Amino acid sequence: MIPFENAFDQVLQNTLDLGDETVTLLNSTGRILSEDIKADRDFPPFNRSTKDGIVIAFSAIEKGISSFKIEGVLSAGMPQKSLSTDINCFEIMTGAVLPKKADTIIMYEQTEIQDGCATITSIPKKGQNIHSQGTDEQKGAILLKKGTEITAAVIGVLASVGKKEVLVKKLPKICVVSTGNELVEIHETPLPHQIRKSNSLSLAAALEKVKITPTLLHIADDKNAIEKELEKAFLTHDIMMLSGGVSKGKFDFIPGALTNLEIKKIFHRVAQRPGKPFWFGIQKEKKKVVFSFPGNPVSTFANYHVYFLPWLKRSLGLKVEKQSAILEETIQPHPSLTLFVQVTTQWKDGKLIAKTIKGNGSGDLVSLALADGFIRVPQGGEEIAQNTVFDFIAAS
Known part of the structure; x- marks a missing residue:
């Protein structure tokens, strides 16, 4: 022994x-990446609107212009347009591509629209409300490193770079x-x-x-x-x-x-x-x-x-990390055996607090169903005081 x-x-x-294997994207949740995932283009891939409103050239503001003729409406998914003159504007929706010759977006709440014209009610800052191309990540940047666990959020990243299939640890x-x-x-x-x-x-x-x-x-x-x-x-x-x-x-x-x-x-x-x-x-x-x-x-x-x-x-190449819990009660260790004691747990003030379950030995299925995990009690002779920190092994 x-x-x-x-x-x-x-x-x-x-x-x-x-080794590794390739799985489809939707079958990769919970698996471990065996490849670095790189951006296949800039993120975002174009200058995009972060608000619903109008888009103008700031040079018009510098000329004292505050009313603009509306040339059209831009929505997400439309190809890039071009502003014909700085005395005009486009209505623009969130996610739409910024048109050429325009550089500032003003929310609808700061405009008045009537008879095909938009009048601004407050002076904007140049470049406001624009999510600029490449400001999140640039093409070729590593977005996810090998060894990353694939979660629902990671699935979104993989989808955004076109990873229909993913290389994962077997x-x-x-x-x-x-x-x-x-x-x-x-x-x-x-x-x-x-x-x-x-x-x-x-x-x-x-x-x-x-x-x-x-x-x-x-x-x-x-x-x-x-x-x-x-x-x-x-x-x-x-x-x-x-x-x-x-x-x-x-x-x-x-x-x-x-x-x-x-x-x-x-x-x-x-x-x-x-x-x-x-x-x-x-x-x-x-x-x-x-x-x-x-x-x-x-x-x-x-x-x-x-x-x-x-x-x-x-x-799978992951770190084995320890978790700990505070036992609210005293406990008597065994003189020659490490004990794994069933406990229930709850969070209090940012700390994991454990309470032992009084079971009937290793055949007690009912007590097992009530447990959140086990605390590891090292062998010893003297009773261990309450509020002692123990290694905790979560179980589910």
């Missing part, structure tokens, strides 16, 4: 780089494996000695949030079947994410099967609660990684968020 800190470091030291292909003769499908009525599957579905739902749709596989507690099915699954998946079968019971066949499949064990059993029996291994040559979590729901859920999500971020 190894300390939590060692286990966490070793997980992050064994990441995968699966996501791993994951098989979520459940084991156990006691498990039945969720639509079945379990017998007194059976339970419905839940861990694998929770993991699948969590993976969907990071844009990964896993394959679900259930294997009975049979040594030969487990080895055979895992070997087959490794042919088409990068990661095995298992739930159950890694403790020391007589039907916990997973560790032995993984050894027979030449998956190198990095560690088995971590000095933590929940999730002590966690097994982690790799096969570097074939780029295969195994996260084998304990079968209890809280253990599986905690280990997924504590280990797998940071591993995925690091594999």
Whole structure:
């Protein structure tokens, strides 16, 4: 059994780089850019109006002219026009191209329009209400750097430079494996000695949030079947994410099967609660990684968020950033185990405040549903005072 800190470091030291792939723009949300995105033209691409009103040549103001004949109306999407004389004007709408020989826009609220003429009611500043070409970004400028997560706002930038398809980091292909003769499908009525599957579905739902749709596989507690099915699954998946079968019971066949499949064990059993029996291994040559979590729901859920999500971020080239929360109450650490304690959280005065949930152990699904995440309580002997800051692992 190894300390939590060692286990966490070793997980992050064994990441995968699966390369890149091209996806369509609308399928790229949540993915990680594998290319720098450059402006294909100036932003904005032309001098544009920021107000509805009239557009004039300021030279007319300098000559004392305050009334202008209206030549026409300019709207967004129209080709550029030209002002015929500085004693005339155009009506212009927001987003329209500034006409040639004009340089100042006056809002409708500062004009009076009658009989085809516009009279200004206040003296404007030269160049006002114009969004000048290239003032946001110039052609060739890097708008988004490689490694950027694609959000809804980023989609807008990509669309503006014509990126119909986007180069992104490949996501791993994951098989979520459940084991156990006691498990039945969720639509079945379990017998007194059976339970419905839940861990694998929770993991699948969590993976969907990071844009990964896993394959679900259930294997009975049979040594030969487990080895055979895992070997087959490794042919088409990068990661095995298992739930159950890694403790020391007589039907916990997973560790032995993984050894027979030449998956190198990095560690088995971590000095933590929940999730002590966690097994982690790799096969570097074939780029295969195994996260084998304990079968209890809280253990599986905690280990997924504590280990797998940071591993995925690091594999995608992202920083693994820590978050902290203040625990409002005292807490008793364990003398030899790192604890991951379920908490609810709320923001107060800009600080994240946590409160523990009193659950009934690692099999308590209901308390898990109430939790916003876990605080990490280092091992120790003395009670930790209230308002102490702990590492916080958000869970959803």
